[in-house]
Amino acid sequence: MPRPIHLWAFLQGIGHYPSGWRHPGADPAGVFTMDYYARVGRLVEKGRFDAIVFGDQLQSRGVHGRAPEHLAMPTLDPMALLSAIASVTQHVGLVNTLSTTYWSPEGLAERFATMDRISGGRAGWNIVTTAHPDTAPNFGDDELPEKSLRYKMAAQTVAQAQAVWRERNAELGTSPQARPVFVQAGQSADGRDFAASIAEAIFCSAPTMEDGIAFRNDMRARVAAAGRDPDAVKIMPGLSFILADTEAAAIAKDQAILDLADEKLCIEYLSESLVCDLTQFDVNGPIPVEAILAQTILPKADIARVLEKPAAIGLSLGKFAAGYVRTPRGHNVFRGTASQLANMMIQWIEAGACDGFTLQPAYMPGELEIFVEEVVPILQAAGALRTEYPGSTLRETMGLPRWPADMAA
Amino acid sequence: MTRSFILSAGVGDPALAEPATSAQILTAAEAAGVDLLLLGRHDSLPFDPQVIAAWAAPRVSRLGVVPLVSTRIAHPFHVARALSAIDFLSGGLLGWAPVAQGGSAAQLADMVRATRALWDGWDEDCLIIDKEAGRYLDTTKVRPSNYVGTHYSVRGPVNAMRPKQGHPLLVCDAASPFAVPGIDVVIAAEGQAFPAAARRLLRVEPDIDVAAMAARFEAGEIDGLHVDLAHPLAELGRIGESLSALTRGRAAEGTLRERLGLPLTLRNVYEEIA
Ligand SMILES: Cc1cc2nc3c(=O)[nH]c(=O)nc-3n(C[C@H](O)[C@H](O)[C@H](O)COP(=O)(O)O)c2cc1C
Numbered sequence: 285m286p287r288p289i290h291l292w293a294f295l296q297g298i299g300h301y302p303s304g305w306r307h308p309g310a311d312p313a314g315v316f317t318m319d320y321y322a323r324v325g326r327l328v329e330k331g332r333f334d335a336i337v338f339g340d341q342l343q344s345r346g347v348h349g350r351a352p353e354h355l356a357m358p359t360l361d362p363m364a365l366l367s368a369i370a371s372v373t374q375h376v377g378l379v380n381t382l383s384t385t386y387w388s389p390e391g392l393a394e395r396f397a398t399m400d401r402i403s404g405g406r407a408g409w410n411i412v413t414t415a416h417p418d419t420a421p422n423f424g425d426d427e428l429p430e431k432s433l434r435y436k437m438a439a440q441t442v443a444q445a446q447a448v449w450r451e452r453n454a455e456l457g458t459s460p461q462a463r464p465v466f467v468q469a470g471q472s473a474d475g476r477d478f479a480a481s482i483a484e485a486i487f488c489s490a491p492t493m494e495d496g497i498a499f500r501n502d503m504r505a506r507v508a509a510a511g512r513d514p515d516a517v518k519i520m521p522g523l524s525f526i527l528a529d530t531e532a533a534a535i536a537k538d539q540a541i542l543d544l545a546d547e548k549l550c551i552e553y554l555s556e557s558l559v560c561d562l563t564q565f566d567v568n569g570p571i572p573v574e575a576i577l578a579q580t581i582l583p584k585a586d587i588a589r590v591l592e593k594p595a596a597i598g599l600s601l602g603k604f605a606a607g608y609v610r611t612p613r614g615h616n617v618f619r620g621t622a623s624q625l626a627n628m629m630i631q632w633i634e635a636g637a638c639d640g641f642t643l644q645p646a647y648m649p650g651e652l653e654i655f656v657e658e659v660v661p662i663l664q665a666a667g668a669l670r671t672e673y674p675g676s677t678l679r680e681t682m683g684l685p686r687w688p689a690d691m692a693a
Numbered sequence: 694m695t696r697s698f699i700l701s702a703g704v705g706d707p708a709l710a711e712p713a714t715s716a717q718i719l720t721a722a723e724a725a726g727v728d729l730l731l732l733g734r735h736d737s738l739p740f741d742p743q744v745i746a747a748w749a750a751p752r753v754s755r756l757g758v759v760p761l762v763s764t765r766i767a768h769p770f771h772v773a774r775a776l777s778a779i780d781f782l783s784g785g786l787l788g789w790a791p792v793a794q795g796g797s798a799a800q801l802a803d804m805v806r807a808t809r810a811l812w813d814g815w816d817e818d819c820l821i822i823d824k825e826a827g828r829y830l831d832t833t834k835v836r837p838s839n840y841v842g843t844h845y846s847v848r849g850p851v852n853a854m855r856p857k858q859g860h861p862l863l864v865c866d867a868a869s870p871f872a873v874p875g876i877d878v879v880i881a882a883e884g885q886a887f888p889a890a891a892r893r894l895l896r897v898e899p900d901i902d903v904a905a906m907a908a909r910f911e912a913g914e915i916d917g918l919h920v921d922l923a924h925p926l927a928e929l930g931r932i933g934e935s936l937s938a939l940t941r942g943r944a945a946e947g948t949l950r951e952r953l954g955l956p957l958t959l960r961n962v963y964e965e966i967a
Binding site for chain 2: 359394404
């Protein structure tokens with residue numbers, strides 16, 4: 285019997301590929317309707333996923349005088365989407381991303397306490413610290429606090445939220461999970477130590493199996509050093525995918541989606557990612573490294589590192605931008621058949637590269653439908669994926685202790 | 694156009710966060726012909742009303758859901774986003790009732806202005822979504838809000854979308870009053886001053902003198918009634934029956950604004966911000 289695979293669906297926006305919204309199987313207008321989320325929620329439950337995860341961003345668009353015209357918008361507020369999905373589903377977990385930097389402990393504690401009750405114990409909290417500097421002015425601040433300070437604030441906010449939950453549980457009766465399942469996504473040493481101290485599941489990027497093994501080993505060591513059981517922390521790297529009946533057809537399909545990323549879209553995506561206006565530059569000219577570093581409000585050292593190699597080999601701005609949309613956010617991108625994907629997933633699990641996958645369909649909902657119809661039955665036949673849910677709460681679904689130890693009176 | 698009688702009810706019971714109870718209350722409120730169901734009470738919020746409103750969104754077909762939004766924990770940026778999403782998910786059946794809960798009326802008004810400014814960063818017709826041409830958005834119709842108020846400054850625009858109704862229906866409870874132009878509905882008890890609003894609802898006890906209320910509605914003195922429910926299921930049944938003469942035959946289709954004849958007067962809002 286293979287180790288069981290945990291599945292999450294990361295359903296931000298209209299799919300993982302910046303150009304995915306233009307695919308015939310994508311429904312970009314649907315993201316403003318309940319019908320779309322009811323369909324997606326039921327689909328994910330049919331595939332016996334543990335949870336739906338929505339990321340969240342708190343920076344605005346168009347603040348530097350230029351809103352992208354060719355990129356689909358991030359979706360609506362994740363709390364609203366997940367609470368509405370809770371209403372039309374029974375089992376699937378609902379992981380909501382909320383920032384510890386821009387939420388008060390009382391506000392987020394009340395929100396999750398209510399989500400846990402109304403969903404029958406399916407709430408999870410992806411605890412993020414917010415990385416985008418453009419967020420600060422939306423909360424009356426000039427600047428984002430420095431990263432290690434943000435993680436210190438995060439630890440404090442989590443502790444204060446737990447105090448609110450204890451109080452609420454005493455007043456109103458314990459919510460089904462006592463508190464949401466704690467999820468973390470963050471790569472730095474500070475981020476990993478924070479995760480080791482509290483996370484029950486970790487969302488990360490692992491472009492190769494070796495990266496996954498290294499990350500998981502590192503995290504298990506940190507979790508053990510923090511005095512916690514490494515088996516009680518699930519590592520769930522992102523996995524984007526493009527499926528077809530043959531490997532060649534999948535590669536062709538991938539290319540067709542990438543071809544939908546025209547020059548303007550690529551430049552806009554790179555501009556968004558680097559937070560600077562690249563529309564002014566000649567796409568056939570060199571990467572304007574100096575101008576980018578002068579303009580960007582992101583940490584300059586990080587951006588310089590991203591630009592170093594492509595600039596050194598003399599890549600044009602247009603070529604660099606076209607390459608950049610191919611690997612959005614650095615996650616593993618799989619192209620092939622349903623059985624190849626199922627085999628790859630089982631192999632990663634057996635190699636100790638992860639405990640499951642956070643699936644990021646290239647476009648939505650078409651590619652997710654293919655996964656549920658074709659890959660899920662293969663995983664189930666192999667005994668790698670449940671055919672029924674074991675219980676009703678997210679903790680039960682994820683095989684986590686029913687009561688979090690830190691909520692003991 | 695005949696004036697439409699507005700029936701509003703409020704539930705503050707913590708049991709509203711229990712799915713089985715909440716489902717029953719929503720069904721009973723729809724059956725009773727309630728137009729606005731206020732979620733939460735101005736003097737206590739044992740649950741997050743925005744979560745309940747979102748959960749209710751797929752379950753309502755004509756009932757307007759109106760979460761109380763408290764300055765105690767809310768921030769305009771989070772409020773603007775959450776309400777925009779719930780308005781879309783409910784098909785345009787959302788209202789909101791901002792309350793101060795220990796904060797000042799000035800702070801409350803500031804939260805309302807900031808939230809509206811964030812919504813107004815997007816024009817109604819900004820989405821193109823043309824797959825063929827690859828154009829998603831008309832970027833000339835998106836702009837920073839740059840709101841600077843007495844309590845909040847928020848650059849914006851909101852990183853979601855203008856709500857389906859433009860702005861969800863703005864409901865003011867005279868128990869936690871605030872002054873801004875363009876309040877859609879105000880709820881006040883007998884003898885309490887009504888802040889300026891397009892529609893005035895009288896706060897009454899569940900056992901209503903129906904004939905007297907019908908006369909006041911006909912005389913144009915009030916536009917409807919609001920009832921705070923202590924035992925929602927029982928009281929909704931009774932109210933629905935006793936008021937059926939006033940509530941029968943009203944429109945069932947369209948967004949809350951369309952149904953209640955409360956179009957968004959955008960000019961008011963823009964002028965206020967300008
Ligand atoms: C896979 C992954 C997904 C993330 N998703 C979000 C998100 O949806 N919203 C957000 O504000 N931050 C998100 N983050 C950012 C982290 O919370 C963190 O603030 C950021 O990565 C900086 O910390 P780090 O250097 O420790 O990674 C994500 C990070 C990773 C690695």
